[in-house]
Amino acid sequence: MPYSHSIPDNTVERVKQPPEDQRHATRLGVFYFCMSNDDVRLAPLVESPVLKRVGIKRRFEDDAAPTMEVWRKGRTAKYGQSELKPSSENGVEEETIAGVVVRHFS
16 A cells, blocks of 8 residues: 555555456455535644644645535536646646645546
8 A cells, every 4th residue: 555654645546457367357346435524624633643743734724624515516516627737746637626736646
């Protein structure tokens, strides 16, 4: 599992061929998606010992952080509408939603 600063990276959604020796086997995918309540502000848990250790890159003050509703509606409205821009990282494109840079891996 890839890690950044001892924290697991976000899940990267990829669909690709399994290794040659596993292509004959039946595959099963299990997907789990969740969202918090619409009124929850998407602010970091500053009390977290892990975030204290690695540092927090704050994008908003807590009272200005987008709510789940703003994020969900912004993300849904932008789906397929925004132009992805190349990142400085190879194989990564980016878009900005509600002031937050969203990375897409290809």
